[in-house]
Amino acid sequence: MVKTNPGRFFEDYTVGETIHHAVPRTVSGGERALYHALYPARHALYSSDEFARACGLPASPLDDIAAFHVVFGKTVPDISLNAIANLGYAEGRWLKPIYPGDTLRSSSEVIGLKQNSNGKSGVVWVRTKGTNQSGEVVLDYVRWVMVRKRNVDAPAPDTLIPELKPALEVADLVVPEGLTFDDYDYTLAGEPHRWGDYDVGETIDHVDGVTVEEAEHMMATRLWQNTAKVHFDATLREDGRRLIYGGHVISMARTLSFNGLANAQIVAGLNAGAHANPCYSGDTIKAWSEVLDKAETGVQGVGALRLRLVATKGGAPFTLKGEDGKYLPHVMLDLDYWALMPM
Amino acid sequence: MVKTNPGRFFEDYTVGETIHHAVPRTVSGGERALYHALYPARHALYSSDEFARACGLPASPLDDIAAFHVVFGKTVPDISLNAIANLGYAEGRWLKPIYPGDTLRSSSEVIGLKQNSNGKSGVVWVRTKGTNQSGEVVLDYVRWVMVRKRNVDAPAPDTLIPELKPALEVADLVVPEGLTFDDYDYTLAGEPHRWGDYDVGETIDHVDGVTVEEAEHMMATRLWQNTAKVHFDATLREDGRRLIYGGHVISMARTLSFNGLANAQIVAGLNAGAHANPCYSGDTIKAWSEVLDKAETGVQGVGALRLRLVATKGGAPFTLKGEDGKYLPHVMLDLDYWALMPM
Amino acid sequence: MVKTNPGRFFEDYTVGETIHHAVPRTVSGGERALYHALYPARHALYSSDEFARACGLPASPLDDIAAFHVVFGKTVPDISLNAIANLGYAEGRWLKPIYPGDTLRSSSEVIGLKQNSNGKSGVVWVRTKGTNQSGEVVLDYVRWVMVRKRNVDAPAPDTLIPELKPALEVADLVVPEGLTFDDYDYTLAGEPHRWGDYDVGETIDHVDGVTVEEAEHMMATRLWQNTAKVHFDATLREDGRRLIYGGHVISMARTLSFNGLANAQIVAGLNAGAHANPCYSGDTIKAWSEVLDKAETGVQGVGALRLRLVATKGGAPFTLKGEDGKYLPHVMLDLDYWALMPM
Known part of the structure; x- marks a missing residue:
């Protein structure tokens, strides 16, 4: 039996199933410093604890896009290892800031499938959630990818293309608790x-x-x-x-x-x-x-x-x-x- | 007097002496984040505090190989600055996990010497110990290197080749205190x-x-x-x-x-x-x-x-x-x- | 209106004005680890909390030159974005060590101006201060740069070349509070x-x-x-x-x-x-x-x-x-x- 992960192929996904992704991750000041070293990151809220406190937050959070990367990275071995193309994102929402000491994990629900007309690949839609150590969802988003079939003779699943908002409305957005720009x-x-x-x-x-x-x-x-x-x-x-x-x-x-x-x-x-x-x-x-x-x-x-x-x-x-x-x-x-x- | 460190040569080592290596080091979440940036490190015990706690440890330790590097790095100016070759390792044991905030230092005891037949170099065996701020040994291992002589006319020391186990037995290994895989x-x-x-x-x-x-x-x-x-x-x-x-x-x-x-x-x-x-x-x-x-x-x-x-x-x-x-x-x-x- | 920062030009500086630089920064163990990864930093006081405590400090501070970089970096968008040359430094003093958790900001007072004879540029002298979250100045230094004029027809300011010490005297230096080398x-x-x-x-x-x-x-x-x-x-x-x-x-x-x-x-x-x-x-x-x-x-x-x-x-x-x-x-x-x- 091969012990390495070959990744999932198109026929391995079923609408409605939830995939729990591996390797939870605790973040620290180290991830923040590296984010500043790798990118010209200067938004003050993510650079200074004092500035963040003046905005009503307990400390400076991990950059939102860094939080996205942590959640996204965990999905790769299960979702996109055999992907031909990363087709799109939708309905992504940041629900709670991440602070040093928080531990994140990810899971993805398969919400759509459509085999391509060539029969060799198909599109998989997943809604991915990032969860912290308290079980709170901190981030969720929909992503769809084109994935190869392992066996071209595998039967095509029923086509289900999820209905996705072309854009979130402002009412969909979550303002971090306590946030104030008064000062x-x-x-x-x-x-x-x-x-x-x-x-x-x-x-x-x-x-x-x-x-x-x-x-x-x-x-x-x-x-x-x-x-x-x-x-x-x-x-x-x-x-x-x-x-x-x-x-x-x-x-x-x-x-x-x-x-x-x-x-x-x-x-x-x-x-x-x-x-x-x-x-x-x-x-x-x-x-x-x-x-x-x-x-x-x-x-x-x-x-x-x-x-x-x-x-x-x-x-x-x-x-x-x-x-x-x-x-x-x-x-x-x-x-x-x-x-x-x-x- | 030259103030820079020329490193030790073969004739500078004496069996039984202990060399205390310089530059103690306190580790933090920064070292952990960098280890994840430099290597595709994914073992969950070293990635998530929560996962580590579920395994009976107080937090996620520094990766064992990273701990080895910290201890090893300190030995270089004293052991291998004039080394021709890094010949081998034996009897390495990880005795205690390292956590953010721990401070490590290293020392090496010379346990073997053998001049090469060409008279220009020799092999030095050392047993290196990494110690934390409480004086506990967290890691030890034997390493041998081929080192140049400064003066080819320096007399050869008595040959002493240490007896080393070809492999540790399982009874030699230390399981971290409190470790459990029950959950x-x-x-x-x-x-x-x-x-x-x-x-x-x-x-x-x-x-x-x-x-x-x-x-x-x-x-x-x-x-x-x-x-x-x-x-x-x-x-x-x-x-x-x-x-x-x-x-x-x-x-x-x-x-x-x-x-x-x-x-x-x-x-x-x-x-x-x-x-x-x-x-x-x-x-x-x-x-x-x-x-x-x-x-x-x-x-x-x-x-x-x-x-x-x-x-x-x-x-x-x-x-x-x-x-x-x-x-x-x-x-x-x-x-x-x-x-x-x-x- | 252009929203991006074009930087200041020579005629934008007035002697006596104080420029408050943007993007305060909280440092952590992450910055320290990165400093060790980017440079062969081995001074023990900046590597080991235990060594620093033996020298009378509460913990190992951020490397002094790293502290300088943090303070200096913030000045770039206001001082040297349109600089032709970085001409010199003087009277730099480290007044207080920086520890993980400290938040730094910078400000610069314009202390000298001299238009060049070509009329196209001039020299600006600033005294920059780095301040921590308690409002204490942790570092100050004078720096002068040659800066382009936006408009060559802008009138030349009165020339003021500040009197700067060719070198600090030992009495100008601040020894960190509590520092002792007795042990x-x-x-x-x-x-x-x-x-x-x-x-x-x-x-x-x-x-x-x-x-x-x-x-x-x-x-x-x-x-x-x-x-x-x-x-x-x-x-x-x-x-x-x-x-x-x-x-x-x-x-x-x-x-x-x-x-x-x-x-x-x-x-x-x-x-x-x-x-x-x-x-x-x-x-x-x-x-x-x-x-x-x-x-x-x-x-x-x-x-x-x-x-x-x-x-x-x-x-x-x-x-x-x-x-x-x-x-x-x-x-x-x-x-x-x-x-x-x-x-």
């Missing part, structure tokens, strides 16, 4: 722009660029215990480069967006996301944002901005798709999320 | 295979590969305060590559072995180890294991597996030596250790 | 040489070399939230190399100086510093020191050494300037600092 210090935060200063349709070129290196993305990807071979083994491609984990691009773009969105402190909702083109070592990542929507959260002084965050490797800012409707080759990421910021 | 969660641990599922002679190809980069191995080696020049200074070799610390290969191979040995949680004994061929940046490390022996520890539910762990750079799995009895060129590490796992 | 353990510290063993004029070749990699210096620079584009964006230079943050060279040289100056535990004063030539990935950094002065601090058993620390990339040790009085091309750093050590 918010814009000088310490780094920019004066508040929620009221952003207009729907506004675009921001985040200006700065970071050229990525093999050592960095591998360290980041390992930190989240993501085991997908393509990120680590140079022998899988002729040019010796490793495919960079899409989440590395998300973190790089989000942290670069500090410059222009320093007060968009909290990532509260993930509406959609596409890894439009791959990222490799040597690429220089830049980012731009577009304000898609804005709303009041109902918590006094806390506004929500819906933002498109685009990561590029070259090309002009604010260009996204060609006339054929396809992403331009320099676009690596098109992410649609909700951020919370002072009004 | 062991195989799902969270990542694999269903328990002690009873492994047979002596069984081999496991751990499948995954990691291509190593200069930045990573230097960060790892520095983290353990190992100062050997060959790991850091590219001008020492014509091709600019740095010789990778053998311990980096040990950690990479051990963490890769999660895939197939996820429940071999604890490294309790080091029987032998050979750094068969050097590792350089760009090499892709893979690993395979062979079950050499198995035994009950006497602690209820805790079994011991004696494992050969082989790290390779290319070549077929399960190939080790050629017809001439020498290691094949793609074999970098041949390690013989005892692991503790649930029965 | 100092030279074996654990790594070298026997005490204050009395060093002579003014003595030079020390620190022997070891480290070849630097892109991934490492970017991680270090990001860790301190230094956002200067030139360190991260390979597209800014034709050869794709990134200019390495001068502070990376300072940390590398200071930690390399352990070998010969292991007991120069504490950096207490920064007299002057010149980044003589740039450092790029692939350069092999070596270091040498010269004892410039020595003095008693007035605290029993605590001596001060004034040291020149020179970082090189090639060239013979102890060579600094050519016949033309200019730094030789292999000299990257010429730093003048005061260290505290046991007498």
Whole structure:
């Protein structure tokens, strides 16, 4: 009997089943320091305990995207080890901040299946939950991936395509308990722009660029215990480069967006996301944002901005798709999320 | 007077003397996070405080191999700065887990000396102990190295070759106090295979590969305060590559072995180890294991597996030596250790 | 309105104004572990809580140069984003050790201005203070940079060149409260040489070399939230190399100086510093020191050494300037600092 994990194939998933993912993880100041070393992370709420306390939180939480990586990483051996493509995200919600000492685990419910017409692969939809040591769900999101079949003769399952919101509404978002921006210090935060200063349709070129290196993305990807071979083994491609984990691009773009969105402190909702083109070592990542929507959260002084965050490797800012409707080759990421910021 | 440390030469060692190594080190969550960033470390006991508590420990300890590196690193300036070769290990025992906040120091007793027939170098055997802030020995092991003579005319010492066990017996191993696998969660641990599922002679190809980069191995080696020049200074070799610390290969191979040995949680004994061929940046490390022996520890539910762990750079799995009895060129590490796992 | 930070230009500074820098930062064991991973840091006081306690401190502080980086990094977006050159440092004093859990912020007072004769740029002098969560100043230093003008027609400010001490006197230095070397353990510290063993004029070749990699210096620079584009964006230079943050060279040289100056535990004063030539990935950094002065601090058993620390990339040790009085091309750093050590 082979003891190593071959990963699941398309015919191994059943709608309604819940997969409990392995390797729970306790986070500490170490994960926070590494996040700051790997990305140009500067949002003050995630950098300073004092700033976080002034905002009503007990301490500075783990960066929201880092929390996403921890939860996501655990799903890889069960969901995407044999994936051909990571197709999309929806309905992602951050429900509770993560603090040093918290222990996270993940589970995924299969909520949709559709065999491809070629009979060789299919699409699997899962709703993944991250849970802390008290059993509280801290994060959940839907993700769908295209997965190979082990046996092309395996019968096709009934097709079930889940109904997913094209975008969360502001009422779906959870504002962290106790959060207040009443004593918010814009000088310490780094920019004066508040929620009221952003207009729907506004675009921001985040200006700065970071050229990525093999050592960095591998360290980041390992930190989240993501085991997908393509990120680590140079022998899988002729040019010796490793495919960079899409989440590395998300973190790089989000942290670069500090410059222009320093007060968009909290990532509260993930509406959609596409890894439009791959990222490799040597690429220089830049980012731009577009304000898609804005709303009041109902918590006094806390506004929500819906933002498109685009990561590029070259090309002009604010260009996204060609006339054929396809992403331009320099676009690596098109992410649609909700951020919370002072009004 | 030269104030820098020239290191010791063969004639500087005396059987029976104890060398107290410099630079004690307090570990924290930072070292744990870095270990997860540098290696694909996934053993649940070293990842989750909650999992460790369910196993009877107060918290998640520092990875056993990381503890070895901390203790080993301190010995380098006194033992191996002028070493020609790192010849072997024996009788290594992990006696007490290390927790964040613990402070480690190292000392080595010279237990054997043998001048080489060429008169230019000799072999030094030391038994190294790692001690915590309470003076408890947390780890000890024997290591022997070939060291240059400063003065070839220095008289040869009396030859003393210590008697070393070819392998520890299970009775030599120390099971951490309080350890229990009674409530062991195989799902969270990542694999269903328990002690009873492994047979002596069984081999496991751990499948995954990691291509190593200069930045990573230097960060790892520095983290353990190992100062050997060959790991850091590219001008020492014509091709600019740095010789990778053998311990980096040990950690990479051990963490890769999660895939197939996820429940071999604890490294309790080091029987032998050979750094068969050097590792350089760009090499892709893979690993395979062979079950050499198995035994009950006497602690209820805790079994011991004696494992050969082989790290390779290319070549077929399960190939080790050629017809001439020498290691094949793609074999970098041949390690013989005892692991503790649930029965 | 452009929301990203364009940085300040020469005409944006006014003598007497105080700039409060953004993004406060709480440090933890994670920053300490990363400092040990990024540099060959071995000074025992910054490695072991037990050693620090034996020296009268409550725990092992964050390395003094790391504390400098944290304070310095915050100033970059306001002071040196449009800088042409980082011209010098003076009157730097470490006033209070930083411990895990401390939160640092920075502010800078403009203390001097001088427009260059070309009318296109000018020199700005600032005195920067790092402050902890209790409002105590933990570090201050003067730095001057050459900054571009946005508008060459902007009127020149009145010239004010601040009077700066060519070097701090020993009476200016602050010995950390409670510090005692009465029970100092030279074996654990790594070298026997005490204050009395060093002579003014003595030079020390620190022997070891480290070849630097892109991934490492970017991680270090990001860790301190230094956002200067030139360190991260390979597209800014034709050869794709990134200019390495001068502070990376300072940390590398200071930690390399352990070998010969292991007991120069504490950096207490920064007299002057010149980044003589740039450092790029692939350069092999070596270091040498010269004892410039020595003095008693007035605290029993605590001596001060004034040291020149020179970082090189090639060239013979102890060579600094050519016949033309200019730094030789292999000299990257010429730093003048005061260290505290046991007498």
